[in-house]
Each structure stands twice: as structure tokens, then as C-alpha cells.
Amino acid sequence: MIRVVDPGLDVATLTRLQSYQSEVDGSGTYPMQVEAAARMYGARARNDRSPFREVRTLLRGMCSGVERCMYCEDAPANEVEHVRPKSLYPELAFHWENFLFACGPCNGPKGNRFKLFVPPGTTSEYEAARVSGAPVVAPPAGDSLLLDPRVDDPLEFFSLDLVGTFLFVERHPLGSRERRRAEYTLELLGLNRRDVLVRARRTAFHHLRNALRSYVVDRDNKAAPSELAAHAETVRNTSHATVWAEMKRQHTKIGKLNELFAAAPEALAWP
Ligand SMILES: [Zn+2]
Structure with missing residues (x-):
């Protein structure tokens, strides 16, 4: 999971989203807003009509690799995901900043689960997901545990073990809010639990290392600029962008990577 950069939605599309949101907000009591958000979102976002065509196009461009899911970085992203x-939070149903682009295997199990620190600023946790039959009331004010890659840099919260397990490892001490946010995010999205993701990260690492080696060989053999650029493009298009980010971040601590980046320091600037 890697930081997502928002280039900004165009004003016309934002305005249309805001008008949908105003309809939800104006639909009555909180339970009526919840119902309106589900109904209106279902009617307006589940096809390729504007403004969701523009929303999807921009979100797609914000994904890493070849349009990979913003959570797992593995599968093609194809669903607009509401962070909240x-x-x-019906008041965020059509809120651009609340949108990510995710895959079904991430979006489905996450569902409506959403933990908060309640009250804000504390470490006491509250599961906001509504159980079946429970009264439809607004969740209390609280801080989200789930990392939002639009806002949070996931790599400040966990690092990827590149030398053994290819699991994400929390970086903050037990008992801290940062630690709980990392644990909760990894657990909710199954980023360590789903073996297919772990194996894919390991494969990406070997693939990226080989791409870098090939680049060095081609560069030293005076290959054409287009051939050299193709290596950088391979890196950029490889799934699991976190692996590349971590290779750059950790290279001085891993002998073989250190040698490789020493031979091609320019690759540290490849996104
Ligand atoms: Zn995913």
C-alpha cells in the first residue's frame, strides 16, 4: 500500500458530485440520508455515466503499476471505494476525497467495517459498523484507524521485509495509535494474511532486481535511450509499487541492493 497523489478533479465534475451530495444531505433525518446515499449511489455510480466516468478515469491514473488496486497493489482496480x-457516513457518499480505486477482493471483505478512536485523540477503539437490526444512528465522533493513502503515507506506519518474509512490519511501538492503525489496516485488508499477495511481492522483488540489473548492462553497452527508458517503464508498470519504494528506501541496508543502486544511482529517482 502506497501513498496516492490526487491531481485534482475538474471543477465541472466536482460540481456535479456536490449536487448529488446536496440531494443526500437534504433528504431528511440521518436514517433517510443513509437510505438516500445507498439508493442514489447505486443509481448513479454503477455505470459509466458522467460524472463517474471522469471519476473513474482520474482514479485509474492515480493507481500504481498498471492500474492496480490502491490497497493490495495486486489486482486491477475496478471499484470506486469509499474510505469512510x-x-x-452518507455525507461522504459523493465526496471526491473519500474515493479510492480498489479491487473486489479488497473492497468486499472490508465492507462496512470501520474502527474509530473514540473520543478523538484517545486510544480507545470503537467499531462503527452497524450490526444487522441495530438502530441506524450516526457513529460517534472519532479518528479513523484505517490508513487512508490519500492522507497518510502507509510507509511511515509499516515497512516491507525484503530479505525474508515479504510481510509488512509495523514501525511504531506497541500501545501507540500509529501501531494500532498499521495493525488494523493490515488485518482489515488482509495484506499479510493473503498468501497470494505475499508471494506476488516476493516475485515483484526478483523481477525489479532483474530489471535493474538488465538496465545496468544495457547502459554500460551504450544501448539506445529508448531501450534504457523501457527499463524504467518496466519498473513503473510492475505491480506492488511498495516493493520498489522499499527497495529504494532500504537499499543501503541490503548488500546486494546497495551494490546495484551504487551502479545505477539514477534509478533512485525512478518513481
Ligand atoms: Zn485490492
Whole structure:
């Protein structure tokens, strides 16, 4: 999971989203807003009509690799994901900053689960997801545990073990909010639990290392600029962008990577 940069949605599309949001906000009591958010979102976002065509296009461009899911970085992203679930936060159903682009295997299990630190600023946790039959009331004010890659840099919260397990490892001490946010995010999205992701990160590492080696060989053999650029493009298009980010971040601590980046320091600037 890697930081997402928002280039900004165009004003016309934002305005249309805001008009949908105003309809939800104006639909009555909180339970009525929850119902309106589900109904209106279902009607307006589940096809390729504007403004969601523009929303999807921009989100796609914000993904890493070849349009990979913003959570797992593995599967093609194809679903607009609400960071704060619209069933709990109908006031964010059409809110651009609440949108990510994710895959079904990430979006589905996450569902409406959403933990908060309540009250804000504390370390006491509250599960905001509504159980079936529970009264439809707004969640209390609180800080999200789930990392939002638009706002948080996930790599400040965990690092990827590149020398053994290819698991994410929390970086903050036990008992801290940062530690709990990392643990909760990894658990909710299954980023360490899903073996397919772990194996894919390991494969990406070998693939990226080989791409860098090939680049060095080609560069030293005076290959054409287009051939050299193709190596950088391979790196950029490889799934699991976190692996490349961590290779750059950790290279001085891993002998073989250190040698490789010493031979091609320019690759440290490849995104
Ligand atoms: Zn995913």
C-alpha cells in the first residue's frame, strides 16, 4: 500500500458530485440520508455515466503499476471505494476525497467495517459498523484507524521485509495509535494474511532486481535511450509499487541492493 497523489478533479465534475451530495444531505433525518446515499449511489455510480466516468478515469491514473488496486497493489482496480463507508457516513457518499480505486477482493471483505478512536485523540477503539437490526444512528465522533493513502503515507506506519518474509512490519511501538492503525489496516485488508499477495511481492522483488540489473548492462553497452527508458517503464508498470519504494528506501541496508543502486544511482529517482 502506497501513498496516492490526487491531481485534482475538474471543477465541472466536482460540481456535479456536490449536487448529488446536496440531494443526500437534504433528504431528511440521518436514517433517510443513509437510505438516500445507498439508493442514489447505486443509481448513479454503477455505470459509466458522467460524472463517474471522469471519476473513474482520474482514479485509474492515480493507481500504481498498471492500474492496480490502491490497497493490495495486486489486482486491477475496478471499484470506486469509499474510505469512510457511505452506510455510516452518507455525507461522504459523493465526496471526491473519500474515493479510492480498489479491487473486489479488497473492497468486499472490508465492507462496512470501520474502527474509530473514540473520543478523538484517545486510544480507545470503537467499531462503527452497524450490526444487522441495530438502530441506524450516526457513529460517534472519532479518528479513523484505517490508513487512508490519500492522507497518510502507509510507509511511515509499516515497512516491507525484503530479505525474508515479504510481510509488512509495523514501525511504531506497541500501545501507540500509529501501531494500532498499521495493525488494523493490515488485518482489515488482509495484506499479510493473503498468501497470494505475499508471494506476488516476493516475485515483484526478483523481477525489479532483474530489471535493474538488465538496465545496468544495457547502459554500460551504450544501448539506445529508448531501450534504457523501457527499463524504467518496466519498473513503473510492475505491480506492488511498495516493493520498489522499499527497495529504494532500504537499499543501503541490503548488500546486494546497495551494490546495484551504487551502479545505477539514477534509478533512485525512478518513481
Ligand atoms: Zn485490492
